[in-house]
Amino acid sequence: MTKLDTALAAHSDKLSSAHAVVIGAGLGGLASAMRLGALGYRVTVIDKLDVPGGRGSCIWKDGHRFDLGPTIVTVPQIFKELWAACGRDFHKEVDLRPLDPFYEIRWPDGSKFTARQDTEAMREEVRRLSPGDVAGYDKFLRDSEERYWFGFEDLGRRSMHKLSDLIRVLPRFAMLRADRSVYAHASRRVKDERLRMALSFHPLFIGGDPFNVTSMYILVSHLEKEFGVHYAMGGVAAIAENMAKIITDQGGTLRMETEVDEILVKNGRARGVKLASGDMLTADIVVSNADAGYTYDRLLRNQPRKRWTPKKLKSRRWSMGLYVWYFGTKGTRDMWKDVGHHTILNGPRYKGLVRDIFSRGKVSDDFSLYVHRPTVTDPSAAPAGDDTFYVLSPVPHLGHSDSEKWADIERQYRVRLTKALEEQLLPGFSSRVTASEVFTPETFQDRYLSPYGSGFSIEPRILQSAWFRPHNVSEELKGLFLTGAGTHPGAGLPGVISSAEVLAQLVPDPALVRG
Incomplete structure (x- = not known):
């Protein structure tokens, strides 16, 4: 008998x-x-990190809590439903706070756009920037809601692993012009370039190019308006910690600081995992929340693959990389009164910068930034009187032919980023920085085993979504299932939580799978 037998x-x-x-x-x-x-x-859940949550975990430094990844919760009912499936009450275990405003967008000319849940307040923001675009904005909201019901509540909450699933929905895709990009759709509804950006940038939060990602993703505008934007006190890491507790309460086990080296196969079926230590852990089914690309290219490296071959994976368009600077500032809680919880700071270019990031693979001299200041809502993220920040800049992933090494350019990049923040948002902040941590695409590659250091796995273009995306039930190996950002329905908190809902519809009855 073999060791596996x-x-x-x-x-x-x-x-x-x-x-x-x-x-x-x-x-x-x-x-x-x-x-x-x-x-x-x-x-049994296995992870190479020391805490649960993956990209949704946090690190502490000198009293500052750095929320490493997602910072907002939309569609909170999917969490409520997940907790309810386990006989628990989400809102009793997680303190979720609605934000108002959601975020503020700033442009180099000094103009601003404040996003709120109230429709009339949003119309007034549109009217202030471009009075002639209010009617177009109303149409955009109707378009967004229509795509929400089809793209999220229908397709996003059921499996799309059969070709027949795709064929049945093609007429609806055509009617909704899913071939049109998010930016192209926004451009058909509003004329002001600032508003076009404000209505089309959301795909960047799930790793997509707004000028190429399918217009189905305008559904995010409906998510925000209908369900609000929320912040979990303690950060998304607090949600992850609660999830881990539920798993252990169910009798499950979390093995942290343990890395999986390979998925074990017996008679054409996944039957467990081999750990980096050489130990084997057997199972009746295997679920991979590792990146889909890493799962097929690394964890199944010794198995023949029909669809997700190394060549096929290499040909995919991957989401951009992320440069994230986490830092704390001393004695600033009462400074910068006009800087809220979420700020989007635009550079002088929109389309050109996006092209540099996704197509040219070039680290640009200019940038647009997302600034997270959680201490506005949650003082526990920093010592008393201090602030915690996270500044995110989209950058190219590491797979471009002439990718630069971040070890060589990071210091210079941070100097330029500091200058922009000083001039446009946080004057004097650099002299008050205490704790500091930087993540580059190389960090994502090493910490999260992300192919090419991409921030959100495979980019959600139309021919890389739904049936075209790695399926929740593997077509390569019986008994193997996939979940998370790289599989259906995609990245973002609603997407990854929904992938587990889809998974639960596909796994066999545990009473029938033993053996």
């Missing part, structure tokens, strides 16, 4: 309940483990 025999005799191994304790992996536990699986 021996381990499987021992596994079969050990416990009567079906065992599921989940690779990765990111939010998609945690949500999947919760769903599997609720179905009756005995679950």
